[in-house]
Amino acid sequence: xxxxxxxxxxxxxxxxxxxxxxxxxxxxxxxxxxxxxxxxxxxxxxxxxxxxxxxxxxxxxxxxxxxxxxxxxxxxxxxxxxxxxxxxxxxxxxxxxxxxxxxxxxxxxxxxxxxxxxxxxxxxxxxxxxxxxxxxxxxxxxxxxxxxxxxxxxxxxxxxxxxxxxxxxxxxxxxxxxxxxxxxxxxxxxxxxxxxxxxxxxxxxxxxxxxxxxxxxxxxxxxxxxxxxxxxxxxxxxxxxxxxxxxxxxxxxxxxxxxxxxxxxxxxxxxxxxxxxxxxxxxxxxxxxxxxxxxxxxxxxxx
Amino acid sequence: xxxxxxxxxxxxxxxxxxxxxxxxxxxxxxxxxxxxxxxxxxxxxxxxxxxxxxxxxxxxxxxxxxxxxxxxxxxxxxxxxxxxxxxxxxxxxxxxxxxxxxxxxxxxxxxxxxxxxxxxxxxxxxxxxxxxxxxxxxxxxxxxxxxxxxxxxxxxxxxxxxxxxxxxxxxxxxxxxxxxxxxxxxxxxxxxxxxxxxxxxxxxxxxxxxxxxxxxxxxxxxxxxxxxxxxxxxxxxxxxxxxxxxxxxxxxxxxxxxxxxxxxxxxxxxxxxxxxxxxxxxxxxxxxxxxxxxxxxxxxxxxxxxxxxxxxxxxxxxxxxxxxxxxxxxxxxxxxxxxxxxxxxxxxxxxxxxxxxxxxxxxxxxxxxxxxxxxxxxxxxxxxxxxxxxxxxxxxxxxxxxxxxxxxxxxxxxxxxxxxxxxxxxxxxxxxxxxxxxxxxxxxxxxxxxxxxxxxxxxxxxxxxxxxxxxxxxxxxxxxxxxxxxxxxxxxxxxxxxxxxxxxxxxxxxxxxxxxxxxxxxxxxxxxxxxxxxxxxxxxxxxxxxxxxxxxxxxxxxxxxxxxxxxxxxxxxxxxxxxxxxxxxxxxxxxxxxxxxxxxxxxxxxxxxxxxxxxxxxxxxxxxxxxxxxxxxx
Numbered sequence: 001x002x003x004x005x006x007x008x009x010x011x012x013x014x015x016x017x018x019x020x021x022x023x024x025x026x027x028x029x030x031x032x033x034x035x036x037x038x039x040x041x042x043x044x045x046x047x048x049x050x051x052x053x054x055x056x057x058x059x060x061x062x063x064x065x066x067x068x069x070x071x072x073x074x075x076x077x078x079x080x081x082x083x084x085x086x087x088x089x090x091x092x093x094x095x096x097x098x099x100x101x102x103x104x105x106x107x108x109x110x111x112x113x114x115x116x117x118x119x120x121x122x123x124x125x126x127x128x129x130x131x132x133x134x135x136x137x138x139x140x141x142x143x144x145x146x147x148x149x150x151x152x153x154x155x156x157x158x159x160x161x162x163x164x165x166x167x168x169x170x171x172x173x174x175x176x177x178x179x180x181x182x183x184x185x186x187x188x189x190x191x192x193x194x195x196x197x198x199x200x201x202x203x204x205x206x207x208x209x210x211x212x213x214x215x216x217x218x219x220x221x222x223x224x225x226x227x228x229x230x231x232x233x234x235x236x237x238x239x240x241x242x243x244x245x246x247x248x249x250x251x252x253x254x255x256x257x258x259x260x261x262x263x264x265x266x267x268x269x270x271x272x273x274x275x276x277x278x279x280x281x282x283x284x285x286x287x288x289x290x291x292x293x294x295x296x297x298x299x300x301x302x303x
Numbered sequence: 304x305x306x307x308x309x310x311x312x313x314x315x316x317x318x319x320x321x322x323x324x325x326x327x328x329x330x331x332x333x334x335x336x337x338x339x340x341x342x343x344x345x346x347x348x349x350x351x352x353x354x355x356x357x358x359x360x361x362x363x364x365x366x367x368x369x370x371x372x373x374x375x376x377x378x379x380x381x382x383x384x385x386x387x388x389x390x391x392x393x394x395x396x397x398x399x400x401x402x403x404x405x406x407x408x409x410x411x412x413x414x415x416x417x418x419x420x421x422x423x424x425x426x427x428x429x430x431x432x433x434x435x436x437x438x439x440x441x442x443x444x445x446x447x448x449x450x451x452x453x454x455x456x457x458x459x460x461x462x463x464x465x466x467x468x469x470x471x472x473x474x475x476x477x478x479x480x481x482x483x484x485x486x487x488x489x490x491x492x493x494x495x496x497x498x499x500x501x502x503x504x505x506x507x508x509x510x511x512x513x514x515x516x517x518x519x520x521x522x523x524x525x526x527x528x529x530x531x532x533x534x535x536x537x538x539x540x541x542x543x544x545x546x547x548x549x550x551x552x553x554x555x556x557x558x559x560x561x562x563x564x565x566x567x568x569x570x571x572x573x574x575x576x577x578x579x580x581x582x583x584x585x586x587x588x589x590x591x592x593x594x595x596x597x598x599x600x601x602x603x604x605x606x607x608x609x610x611x612x613x614x615x616x617x618x619x620x621x622x623x624x625x626x627x628x629x630x631x632x633x634x635x636x637x638x639x640x641x642x643x644x645x646x647x648x649x650x651x652x653x654x655x656x657x658x659x660x661x662x663x664x665x666x667x668x669x670x671x672x673x674x675x676x677x678x679x680x681x682x683x684x685x686x687x688x689x690x691x692x693x694x695x696x697x698x699x700x701x702x703x704x705x706x707x708x709x710x711x712x713x714x715x716x717x718x719x720x721x722x723x724x725x726x727x728x729x730x731x732x733x734x735x736x737x738x739x740x741x742x743x744x745x746x747x748x749x750x751x752x753x754x755x756x757x758x759x760x761x762x763x764x765x766x767x768x769x770x771x772x773x774x775x776x777x778x779x780x781x782x783x784x785x786x787x788x789x790x791x792x793x794x795x796x797x798x799x800x801x802x803x804x805x806x807x808x809x810x811x812x813x814x815x816x817x818x819x820x821x822x823x824x825x826x827x828x829x830x831x832x833x834x835x836x837x838x839x840x841x842x843x844x845x846x847x848x849x850x851x852x853x854x855x856x857x858x859x860x861x862x863x864x865x866x867x868x869x870x871x872x873x874x875x876x877x878x879x880x881x882x883x884x885x886x887x888x889x890x891x892x893x894x895x896x897x898x899x900x901x902x903x904x905x906x907x908x909x910x911x912x913x914x915x916x917x918x919x920x921x922x923x924x925x926x927x928x929x930x931x932x933x934x935x936x937x
Contacts, residue, residue, distance in 0.1 A: 057826035061834040065648050067726070069828055077812040078669075081805070097798040098805060102678055106669040107805075109714065113668065116718055120855075122834040123646070123727030128855025131722060135565070135715035135860045139708060146681060146707030147700060153685040158797040201835070206825045210816065279862070290700050297689050297696040 002239060003094075009245070010084070010094035016249075017083040017224075021216035022046035024223065024260060031264030046216070050209045058205035061122055071118035072203060072210035078111035079217040086224045087165050089248030092238025096162035101149050104161065104225070108218050109138065115211060119199040130198035133275070140282040141189040147289035148189070151182040152229075154296045161225075168232040178295040183230045185288035190222040191263075192273055192281035220256075227255040308354045309368050309383040312391065312429065315347035319398075319422035323446075326414035333411040340418040341402035344395045347425065351392035358385040358772040367431045379438070382431035385772030389612070390527040392769075393619035394424045397519035400747055401512050404627050407743025408634070413512040420446040420516055424524050436528065437468035440493075443521070444468070447513055467493040467525065487552060490532070494525035495579040496556050496586060511630025514571065518578045519623030523615045526585050530611070533589060534596070534777050541593045547698070549590030554705035556583030561712030565719055565861035570629040570639045573720055577665060578622060580709055584676060585614040587702065591683045601778055603686035605785055606793075608777050610679035612770050616758055617664060617672045624661040624751035628654050631744060632724065636737040641720075642856040646729035646848070650737040653745045655725040660752035662717035664759055667710035670806040672759035675791060677710045678800045682793045715860045723857040728848045730856075735848065760806045763790040 026043040033040030060068055085099035085107075116134055119127030153159045155173045164173070173179045203211050228235065234251020236244035273281060322340040326333050367382040383391075398421030405413055420443045427439025444464020467489035487496065533541065533549075560579030567573035588610040595603035631654050633639045636647060648655040667677040684703050729735040739745060758765060766786035775781050784792055792799035833841075842849045 054823075054825060058828040059832070060828045060830045062830055062832055063646075063649065063728075063834075064828075064830050065652070067648070073813045073816050074809075076816060077809050080812050081808050095808075098801045098808075100678075100798075100800050102674075102681060103669050103800060103805060106667065106674055110668045113714060113718060117722060117726065120718070120722030121648070121726040123849070123854050124834050124836055125853040125855070126837055128722075128727070129859075131718060132855055132857075132859040135711075135718055136862050139565075139711040139715060139862050142711035143704035143707035146703050146710070149681060150684060150700070150703045153682070154689055158793065159682070159685075160798050163797070205828070206820065207828065286704070290697075290704075293700050293703075294693075294696055297691070297699075 002092075005239070006092055006094045006096070009090050009092070012245075013088050013090070013093055014080070014084045016088060017217065017220060018080070018213075020256075021083070021213065021220040022050060024220045024256060025216050027257065028260045028264050028267075031261050032268050035264060035268035046212075050213060053209035053212070054206050056205035058203065058207040065121065067121045068118045068202065068207070071114045072207040072214075074114040075111050075214040076210040076217075078107045078114070079214040079221070082107035082111065083217040083221040083224070085161065086221050087162055087228060087235065088224055088252045089234075090236035090238070090240065090245050091162050091166050091169075093162070096238075097160075099161040101152060101159045101161055101164065104221065105145050105149070108221060109142075111214050111218055112138075115199045115214075119202050122202045124202070126198045127202055134199070137192070137278055137282065140279055141192065141285065144185055144189040144282065144286045144289040147286065147293050148182045148186045151178060151289065151292040151296050154293070155179060155182075161228075165228045165232060165235060166237065168229055169235055169237070175295060175299050178292045178299070179229060181288050181295060182292035183226050185285045185292060186229075187222070187226050188281055188285035188288065192278045192285065223256050223259050224252070227252065227259055231255045231258075305354070305383055306368070308350055308357075309381065309429070311350045312347055312383065312425065313368065313370070313381060315343050315350070315395070316422040316425045316429075318343045319347075319418040319425070323415050323418035323422070326411075326418070330411070330414075333414045334406060334409070337402055337406040337411065337414050337418075340414075340421075341399050341406060344399035344402055344418075344421055348392050348395035348399055351388045351395060352769070354383055354388040355385060355392065355769050355772055358388065377432070377434045379426075379435050380431040381426070381429040381435060383429060384776050386527070386530070386776040387429050389769065389773040390428045390523055390615065391425060393523045393615060394421065394428055394520045397421075397516065397523075397619050397623045398424075400623050400751055401515040401519070401627070404515070404630075404740075404744055404747045405512050407741050407747060408511075408631075409741075410511060413510055416446045416449055417512050417516060419443075421520065424516075424520050427524055428527055436531075439468075440524070440528070441465050441468035443524075447516060447521075464493060464521075467528065487549075490525035490528040491552065491586065494522050494529075494582040494585075495560070495575075496552050496582060511627060511633070514574070514630065515623045515626035518574065518626050519619050522578055522582060522622065523619050526582070526611065526615050526618075529586070529589060530608075530777060533593060534608075540597055543594070543597050546590045546592075546594030546597060549593060550587050550702055551590075553583045553585070553587030553590055554702050556580070557587060557709040558583070558705050558712070561709045561716065562861055564716040565712050566858075567641075569641060570632060570644075570720065570724060573641075573716060574622075574625050574629055577625070577713075577716055578618070580713065581614055581618050581622070581665065584680065584706070584709060585611045585618075587706070588614065588676075588680060588683070591680070591687070591702075594687065595683070596778075598688055600686060600688070601780055602783065602785075603683050604778055605774060605780065605782060606679050606686060607683040608774060609766060609770065609782065609785055609791075610676050610683065612773065613672055613676050613679065613758075613762060613766070617676070617755070620751055620758060621661040621664040621672075621755045624657060624748065624755060625665075627744075627751070628658040628661060628748055631740040631748070632658075632737075635739060637733045638731070641723045642851075643731050643734070644724040644729075645727050645731075645734055645851075645854065647725040647734060647737055650735070651725070651739045653739055654748060655721070657748040657752040658725060659717075659721050660755055662720060664755035666713040666717040668714065670760055670802050670809065672755065672762060673710070673713055675759065675762045675800065675802065677706060678791060680706050685793070712861060719857040719860040723855065727854050728851075730848065730851045730854070732847075760802055762802050763787050764803075766791075 023043050023046065026041060026046045030040035030043060082104045085095050085104050087093060112134060116131040120131050149159055152164055155178060156164045156167045158164065167173050168179065200208065200211050234248055236248040319340055322336050322343065326336045329336070367380045370379040370381065372379045398417065402417055405411070405417060423439045423443035423446060427436050427443060430436035430439055441464060469489065533545070557580050560576045560583055563576030564573050564580055567576055588607045592604045592607035595607060629639065632644065632647060632651065635651055636644055638644060664671050665673045667674045681703065684699060687699065763786045766782060771781045787799070789804055790800045790802040836853065
């Protein structure tokens with residue numbers, strides 16, 4: 001019965017992530033537009049765009065090989081698996097045992113890399129520049145991510161996301177300040193990471209729909225990760241019934257919307273992060289990550 | 304059961320040496336001889352693997368085999384314990400693949416040197432006393448040097464092999480307490496640790512078989528010798544500073560090698576720098592293991608050493624694959640410079656896919672072996688004691704950040720090498736008509752690519768089968784709960800990293816998407832028209848592959864850390880400073896500058912005079928023999 005419930009929870013969670021991913025991006029844009037005094041698009045507009053794109057025949061260059069045909073699928077698969085592993089409304093889902101924090105971070109990176117590979121395949125200038133920019137920024141953000149994973153690993157004694165979320169829910173990730181610092185570093189590293197608009201220019205039609213969906217899923221996975229580690233309340237513990245799931249669902253939606261609103265406010269207030277400022281932001285993220293790890297270590301030494 | 308297997312291995316080594324000599328005197332039959340040598344090396348690898356399978360607990364004590372060769376009082380003693388069998392399988396496997404590639408691509412000038420080198424590395428790995436290990440390393444280095452280019456890099460490589468041999472001999476008998484320094488100066492330098500890395504790196508520009516042996520066989524052998532020198536099974540606790548020093552050397556090599564690999568202008572130096580990055584990570588693992596042994600944390604030591612073993616296998620398989628694939632590209636496209644390659648995927652699809660598989664194996668992407676290494680190292684750091692002084696904790700944070708940076712750089716190097724050399728448009732007409740290697744050569748590449756992928760996906764079960772007995776030799780206890788049939792586990796209650804399910808799930812989701820697209824009748828992609836160049840004018844007719852300057856040549860795939868102080872993150876001051884004045888000698892800036900220069904470029908040998916090499920060889924060999932004799936007497 002528990003196994004069936006775990007599988008059912010996993011299916012519902014995966015469907016939820018798939019359905020919510022495009023809406024989350026639209027919500028952020030909508031909030032940002034509202035804060036800027038504009039009306040903003042309908043939150044369902046990305047879904048309409050995706051449906052329109054999915055019906056279109058992708059066009060490839062005359063020299064295209066198999067790579068740009070596979071890359072959208074691989075990009076989507078990696079992002080979808082990462083999003084399926086980050087718990088949303090309940091713990092103890094079917095993939096819980098595989099949901100290692102380092103694996104999720106690695107999958108999110110892999111999802112971007114295949115798009116860059118396909119971009120390089122076309123041999124155009126913007127794609128090449130974007131691929132270089134992506135790896136350069138990844139070199140700056142990856143050490144921070146490892147430090148954050150170190151901090152969480154030391155806080156909880158594990159890097160498994162399901163266990164970490166559970167420990168955070170029970171208030172066992174002490175000191176909380178270290179957890180908050182680590183989440184801040186994680187968020188900053190994810191935010192200041194590269195945008196791949198120049199890379200998606202190589203795709204069209206149904207392929208573009210898959211790549212865009214992959215990008216939305218990556219964003220939602222980061223948000224969901226931050227929500228679970230920062231605001232743990234409401235998540236259903238393993239083995240709980242449908243009522244707890246419904247409460248968890250409502251709590252998760254509220255948390256994600258709050259985070260999106262904060263993000264939008266940040267962007268509306270401070271403006272989008274300029275590419276030349278991204279290394280600086282990543283440096284700050286690295287300092288925050290180091291501080292989080294040191295805080296954990298100091299608290300252990302004091303205890 | 305152990306003695307007959309050792310006898311088989313010794314017979315295989317003798318056969319390899321004999322075949323090597325035969326190829327020198329009978330060059331007309333080189334093809335047959337090289338194929339036979341490949342078969343013999345493959346047989347030896349299978350024997351070593353069989354020993355590992357039979358060595359599952361309870362392991363029997365290895366009986367040494369004393370050969371009537373050697374110096375008076377210093378016999379050549381060989382023994383087959385599980386650790387030796389593990390590394391012997393790597394050396395012979397690499398040798399077999401390299402020999403098969405030579406035979407398939409008819410690169411017969413190396414037909415003498417490669418079998419002899421593989422045989423000698425076999426002696427080095429199976430050697431039970433310092434003399435056997437030293438002799439094997441020295442003669443393997445000699446064989447490589449004779450086959451390779453006669454320039455300074457070949458000579459330097461050879462000198463390093465002799466240095467490693469001398470260090471092994473010295474460590475065995477004379478300086479048992481100086482294990483760390485002998486390990487760092489000897490095998491560490493041979494594997495490419497700082498600051499001697501530049502001596503080894505250019506030697507990778509040698510012929511394809513030499514490069515394959517250097518990165519696929521010599522580096523694992525050097526790691527094996529380091530493990531032997533540093534981890535004594537009799538339970539002596541190493542001093543705490545050994546672990547710190549080794550981690551420092553490893554982290555520095557991993558980061559500098561990674562940066563070089565993501566910036567090198569040609570395939571060979573990128574691969575050599577990548578080898579240095581892998582060596583650095585392995586040394587970092589050994590350093591963490593030593594620290595854990597000092598702190599009496601056997602589980603953490605096992606985790607760090609498992610990372611070293613995974614790295615050694617990865618280097619043997621993927622290092623060989625990449626060296627052979629780059630050799631094939633050099634042969635097929637006529638150049639190794641990245642800014643003259645491009646678009647090879649259309650003419651050399653098999654080589655491109657194999658290169659991608661090898662680089663993905665090294666990169667820290669989930670379900671690859673490189674990811675398993677990063678995971679193991681990070682969890683080893685997690686397992687180290689949390690209490691300690693602030694400098695010690697900062698130190699740990701810095702090392703973890705170094706592992707993260709090396710992982711990111713491995714991805715950057717992979718993306719850059721494949722993206723620039725194989726994807727995009729051809730940059731020269733020669734690239735546009737590049738040819739794949741022969742069918743046999745392609746078969747070797749595909750086999751190695753499959754092995755690299757399998758090692759990443761099946762890392763748990765393969766470690767259980769093959770690495771448990773070697774781990775017993777290293778730590779006195781097996782892998783324990785670390786390796787599971789699904790992947791790796793950080794502890795009893797922590798689920799860990801499940802490589803196999805993740806790979807299966809990725810394949811499942813991908814398959815599902817493709818099936819859904821078919822089901823919903825999404826039209827397949829149509830090819831037609833040139834790539835969109837952002838509205839720029841079409842290139843002139845005399846640039847048939849487009850303007851090469853509009854395509855990235857991989858110059859900006861890694862951050863340039865050496866400019867951190869001056870201009871980061873602004874871009875204005877990245878222009879060369881015209882008013883830059885050279886500081887006066889004795890100024891602290893000179894010292895910092897030279898240290899920076901040393902870190903980035905390493906110590907470089909001036910070219911040796913042309914005729915001096917044989918004399919130097921003889922002198923070094925004589926010195927080594929005298930050292931061995933002295934070691935035997937004392």
